[in-house]
Amino acid sequence: MNNINSIGYEISFQNSLNQLISFIDNSSYTKFFILTDEITTVHCLPALEVRLVGRTYDLIEVSAGEECKNLDFCIGVWKMLIDFNADRKSLLINLGGGVVTDMGGFIASTYKRGIDFVNVPTTLLSQVDASVGGKTGVDLDSIKNIIGTFTQPKAVFIAHEYLSTLPERQILSGLAEMLKHGLIKDQAYWNDLKNSDLSLPSAELVYRSVEIKNEVVIADPHEKGIRKALNFGHTVGHAVETFSLDNDKRSLTHGEAIAIGMVCESWLSCKKSGLSQNELDEIVGVLMRLYPKYNLQLERADEIITLMRKDKKNEGNKINCTLLVSIGNCLIDQICSEDELRESLEFYAGL
Amino acid sequence: MNNINSIGYEISFQNSLNQLISFIDNSSYTKFFILTDEITTVHCLPALEVRLVGRTYDLIEVSAGEECKNLDFCIGVWKMLIDFNADRKSLLINLGGGVVTDMGGFIASTYKRGIDFVNVPTTLLSQVDASVGGKTGVDLDSIKNIIGTFTQPKAVFIAHEYLSTLPERQILSGLAEMLKHGLIKDQAYWNDLKNSDLSLPSAELVYRSVEIKNEVVIADPHEKGIRKALNFGHTVGHAVETFSLDNDKRSLTHGEAIAIGMVCESWLSCKKSGLSQNELDEIVGVLMRLYPKYNLQLERADEIITLMRKDKKNEGNKINCTLLVSIGNCLIDQICSEDELRESLEFYAGL
Structure with a gap:
């Protein structure tokens, strides 16, 4: 399964967590941030952490669930990025389902008028849907994805192994x-x-x-x-x-x-x-x-x-x-x- | 003074309020919204209203001042756009100083992942600065323009007559x-x-x-x-x-x-x-x-x-x-x- 070429970036399937590490090591970003939710922190982050040993990054965790995909959570994450002194050459790594990849993409695409992000979709839904296509967004007044942007990630890493963690x-x-x-x-x-x-x-x-x-x-x-x-x-x-x-x-x-x-x-x-x-x-x-x-x-x-x-x-x-x-x-x-x-x-x- | 060509759009100087009316009349937008603040409603809207007679549009007014250039005000405007059933082919007309053009540009660039907007800058500062360049944004935690996008307006209309209203x-x-x-x-x-x-x-x-x-x-x-x-x-x-x-x-x-x-x-x-x-x-x-x-x-x-x-x-x-x-x-x-x-x-x- 070769990488798939999308709009200016690649979607990886084979050994994709290792491909993510290569991507990080070959990049010139000043700082790395991983956005997770409380569930992916437990089930998906460990497989990444063992590969990230020796590298510096900050972790930002949000609550899980569609009801958290809103501007209040964005404001919380933006403030953390400010506190961590995230500059325009920082990379946001979205590790999670569609809520994390949609919201993380929106957060990145608007922080300091846009920093780069990559998606590591961890649910089947986000692997086949949210992670591809450049739609970012959050809900407002229960209207799904009403606020957002079209912004492509710099890469998507699809790890089939994560699916075995799913109910x-x-x-x-x-x-x-x-x-x-x-x-x-x-x-x-x-x-x-x-x-x-x-x-x-x-x-x-x-x-x-x-x-x-x-x-x-x-x-x-x-x-x-x-x-x-x-x-x-x-x-x-x-x-x-x-x-x-x-x-x-x-x-x-x-x-x-x-x-x-x-x-x-x-x-x-x-x-x-x-x-x-x-x-x-x-x-x-x-x-x-x-x-x-x-x-x-x-x-x-x-x-x-x-x-x-x-x-x-x-x-x-x-x-x-x-x-x-x-x-x-x-x-x-x-x-x-x-x-x-x-x-x-x-x-x-x-x- | 000919129109100036910017990135995919024109900046008008001569009879520019009339040029705005032509722009509206020759467009295929489904709905028109004018974003003003409480000051431009009084001093700048009248000159536009007399030219808009017979056309349908909705007015959205925010409070004036840099302290209003924040996400709370964006949420208020987004909700009004939702209530007015603004669709993806709506046009937002930002009539005001840099607060209105920066914030209005951000609101438009993220509503339903982006609707078109034009700027009618009414202060000298916004005429020579904010209205040109495609920077949109709002403040967070007193940090200026920390959240925003790079999005070009569809046109900018600079009316020198508005300057005489300024202190x-x-x-x-x-x-x-x-x-x-x-x-x-x-x-x-x-x-x-x-x-x-x-x-x-x-x-x-x-x-x-x-x-x-x-x-x-x-x-x-x-x-x-x-x-x-x-x-x-x-x-x-x-x-x-x-x-x-x-x-x-x-x-x-x-x-x-x-x-x-x-x-x-x-x-x-x-x-x-x-x-x-x-x-x-x-x-x-x-x-x-x-x-x-x-x-x-x-x-x-x-x-x-x-x-x-x-x-x-x-x-x-x-x-x-x-x-x-x-x-x-x-x-x-x-x-x-x-x-x-x-x-x-x-x-x-x-x-």
């Missing part, structure tokens, strides 16, 4: 994005996934997922067009995720919410963009087998639709979806009415 | 940056300024100042090298400004602080980088004639030097200055010791 639910969360990559762009990959043991996806399957995402991102770094393909499942999914974060004691993971979103948007695809009934049945079958059924409260569908209206992807009050034409092919910028979106939620609830 | 102290604040432009790059311009009536600098003098700044910025947009020339007077000046903001009841304006910084750094230039005694005397003479003497508390010089150490421009714990070789020529990246900087403060105090 099953975290694996399933990342798997939703992998399945999405197959659905929007590569039917053969979808079939591979369908027929694999998915309790711990192989390094090769992870690699292919990153390849697909990277191809899309390179073609359209700032999401003016084709990159919107990656939003399949996310118009409904993000809204359901936010609703769950605000209302459920044990809230949905990102992937669980996106799986629901993909079911709903596949139904919309069948209704609006030519997806066949057979393929809809196949997609729904796979997703409902892998993900537990969520108790979607239809009497509160209006609240979920209000959240969809606030989605960054919309333009001029219209709700925008990416829909499938067939497995492996999609159409961006498909306007859906509120009635259609409500019906798609009813379809899910009725399964 | 004398605000004119002097901008004048310091104009004098700096002469000192670092153009002796003839310095001589022009020296011999002009500076109670209201002419449109031609403002134009030349923007030209000089723009030449430097185009050569080095991200301040890796020659753009640091613009930092002349700012290592000492920023620290004195921050100290004054934290300690004085009636704190120094930016320009007053930079004038002090230029006196100190001219003294350092005479000591270290070849500025002649005659030219030092000339610079000090002009600056001390224009700007009131500040009561610099030498017993607290250590606090001011500590602030210099936190300056964004430093690398690896060294304090970095731009110094003059002669009037119109400078050298970047000149390391100054704390003793030298303390002596330069003593020189100012002894004048």
Whole structure:
């Protein structure tokens, strides 16, 4: 598995923690900072620390969880960087899941108008999604990633070994994005996934997922067009995720919410963009087998639709979806009415 | 006075408020927002409003003053943009001084990962400095512009008529940056300024100042090298400004602080980088004639030097200055010791 070339930087897969050490040793940064959360400090930092012996760095730890991905935590980290006298030639190493890589990327891209950062994604979700594409961001008022920048990391190091530290639910969360990559762009990959043991996806399957995402991102770094393909499942999914974060004691993971979103948007695809009934049945079958059924409260569908209206992807009050034409092919910028979106939620609830 | 071409956008001088209206009418933005502060709402918005009749826009007003240039105010504006359903194709029009253009630029460059903005600078300082160069930012913990981005506006509209609304102290604040432009790059311009009536600098003098700044910025947009020339007077000046903001009841304006910084750094230039005694005397003479003497508390010089150490421009714990070789020529990246900087403060105090 060769390194993948992205927009001005490489994504490493083989011996990638050692590649990170080489990257550090061959660089001219004045200082190194590692951003972790309380979970990655325990499970992922040790493998890095043994390799960093003899090198100087400072550690900045934040609390774990999506509810910490906000400006208050950014301010805390910015103040620590100031206290540590981080200058413009410092490097921030983001070691963690999507919360750490998204927030750390935003912190780095705005501290002193931008310092360099690298990502070491430690969850399956962040390996196949957040770590590639240059989107940084934090939430505000429960709206996901509403504040952020497009800034590319200087390198990404994907260590498959970290996946064995994850609970099953975290694996399933990342798997939703992998399945999405197959659905929007590569039917053969979808079939591979369908027929694999998915309790711990192989390094090769992870690699292919990153390849697909990277191809899309390179073609359209700032999401003016084709990159919107990656939003399949996310118009409904993000809204359901936010609703769950605000209302459920044990809230949905990102992937669980996106799986629901993909079911709903596949139904919309069948209704609006030519997806066949057979393929809809196949997609729904796979997703409902892998993900537990969520108790979607239809009497509160209006609240979920209000959240969809606030989605960054919309333009001029219209709700925008990416829909499938067939497995492996999609159409961006498909306007859906509120009635259609409500019906798609009813379809899910009725399964 | 033709429009000046900057990095991907134009700076207009002639009939520029009408040029702004044409820009709006010929654009395809979905929504328009005007960011003002409580002062520009009164003094500068009316001239724009009469031209905007029949067009739809929303107004967002913040309090005035450097102490409002912080993340709390950004959060307030971001939330208003969310409430107004500002989408990615919205335009933010920053109408105000450097606080509004710097903060508005930062808000726009990070809202939904970046929406377009234009600047309508209303103070002399923002016309000749903040509005050109793509630096956006806000303060944190009294450290100026520590959080920000490099993002170019889509256009800048400089209306000389706004200068007549300014008190004398605000004119002097901008004048310091104009004098700096002469000192670092153009002796003839310095001589022009020296011999002009500076109670209201002419449109031609403002134009030349923007030209000089723009030449430097185009050569080095991200301040890796020659753009640091613009930092002349700012290592000492920023620290004195921050100290004054934290300690004085009636704190120094930016320009007053930079004038002090230029006196100190001219003294350092005479000591270290070849500025002649005659030219030092000339610079000090002009600056001390224009700007009131500040009561610099030498017993607290250590606090001011500590602030210099936190300056964004430093690398690896060294304090970095731009110094003059002669009037119109400078050298970047000149390391100054704390003793030298303390002596330069003593020189100012002894004048």
